[in-house]
Amino acid sequence: MQKINLQAISQEEMVSPRSKYRVLRRHISQHLRAQDKDDREPPYEIEHVILSSGKKNFPxxxxxxxxxxxxxxxxxxxxxxxxxxxxxxxxxxxxxxxxxxxx
Structure with missing residues (x-):
């Protein structure tokens, strides 16, 4: 079993060159995988994402x-x-x- 608290995961900001797209995200599944002694890759990815008011995540x-x-x-x-x-x-x-x- 792997366990991590959301607050222990660093938040990454992605912003497009003209700032039309902006997202703050935490890669939950990547951090849990790092704890797996067998380094198994799960068949899914989980992220915690925050969109700022008026922004879009991707085109x-x-x-x-x-x-x-x-x-x-x-x-x-x-x-x-x-x-x-x-x-x-x-x-x-x-x-x-x-x-x-x-x-």
Whole structure:
């Protein structure tokens, strides 16, 4: 078993050159893997992400083989998919399968 507290993980800031995209994130699964004596790579990645008000995390994009799951801990926002733009808020879970464009 591996265990880590979120506060023990350094926060990384990613900002696009013109600051349209900005995200603060902590790589939870990477830090847990570092504790694994066998250095096994889990079949998923978990990050804690904070989006600043009015910012986007990444451009509209699609993954060929990766699933993404979002869970909203606080605040409100919008998610864009092929079917349009949806409002999201605290407690919402959003899953984007491979091949589904999202932002």
């Amino acid at each position: 509209y994009h699609v993954h060929a083989s990766c699933w993404e799951l979002y869970y909203v801990l606080s605040g409100i926002g919008k998610i864009r998919t092929d079917t349009g733009i949806s409002n999201i808020g605290v407690g919402d879970s959003i899953m984007c399968p491979p091949g589904e464009a999202h932002q």
